[in-house]
Amino acid sequence: MAQSVWGYDSENGPEHWHENYPMAKGDKQSPIEINSKDVRHDSSLASWYASYDPGAAKTILNNGRTCRVVFDDSFDRSVLRGGPLTGAYRLRQLHLHWGSTDDHGSEHVIDGVKYAAELHLVHWNPKHGNFAGALKQPDGVAVVGVFLKVGKTPKPEMKRILEEIDKIKTKGKEAPFQHFDPSILFPKSRDYWTYHGSFTTPPCEECITWILLREPIEVSPDQMARLRSLSKNGENEPMCPLVDNWRPLQPVKGRIVRASFK
Ligand SMILES: O[B-]1(O)OCc2ccccc21
Ligand SMILES: [Zn+2]
Numbered sequence: 186m187a188q189s190v191w192g193y194d195s196e197n198g199p200e201h202w203h204e205n206y207p208m209a210k211g212d213k214q215s216p217i218e219i220n221s222k223d224v225r226h227d228s229s230l231a232s233w234y235a236s237y238d239p240g241a242a243k244t245i246l247n248n249g250r251t252c253r254v255v256f257d258d259s260f261d262r263s264v265l266r267g268g269p270l271t272g273a274y275r276l277r278q279l280h281l282h283w284g285s286t287d288d289h290g291s292e293h294v295i296d297g298v299k300y301a302a303e304l305h306l307v308h309w310n311p312k313h314g315n316f317a318g319a320l321k322q323p324d325g326v327a328v329v330g331v332f333l334k335v336g337k338t339p340k341p342e343m344k345r346i347l348e349e350i351d352k353i354k355t356k357g358k359e360a361p362f363q364h365f366d367p368s369i370l371f372p373k374s375r376d377y378w379t380y381h382g383s384f385t386t387p388p389c390e391e392c393i394t395w396i397l398l399r400e401p402i403e404v405s406p407d408q409m410a411r412l413r414s415l416s417k418n419g420e421n422e423p424m425c426p427l428v429d430n431w432r433p434l435q436p437v438k439g440r441i442v443r444a445s446f447k
Pocket of ligand 1: 210305307328383384385
């Protein structure tokens, strides 16, 4: 039976997504390459602020395509403000994209540099009622992207997520994940690039204000290996490593990328 569900394999991967999700061929798609020479420093760009309630964290799950932590977004409990945004956006979930080896895995590429992984913290604009409504609006969603690079010093703050991974090894597994403030995953610097783009996964809606942090966080080889030990299949199916769940670069099509820094 043909795999109708989208994924990252040859028969259901990024080159096929447009067959079921026409937005995938839009002119504001993500990810893109950030070329410093084309970036415009915008001194009017404000700092961004995350005020997250650790009690909002609920569960962690393996959906066969990524590892996702879900938060209570039923009110303005954990919010992102400032930067290029107007108003408070509610934190809904975070997830990651990573490679099969340390030399690739991020979705956005910076001056030709690919990182081992990219963390997405997904927030939505409550003025649009709910997440589904926000997807249809150009100012509906804000995603903070954090790059992960492999070094010697493991990011202790990543430990919490990676320890839970043993409970969600296979697709469909979900485990409680409480008392977690994801702002501990942010790097020291608040410098960022921002541009308007899309989901990097179907439905590829062009509703995202991207806030990409300039400074990567460092994780250890063992931490990356744990991420790669997730299976994209269910517990009664053969183990198939969940890796390379990143979308290739999309055309910039004249969009301006602004930097908060010089
Ligand atoms: O496309 B993504 O992986 O990046 C932004 C986003 C938001 C919600 C689900 C999936 C994604
Ligand atoms: Zn993502």
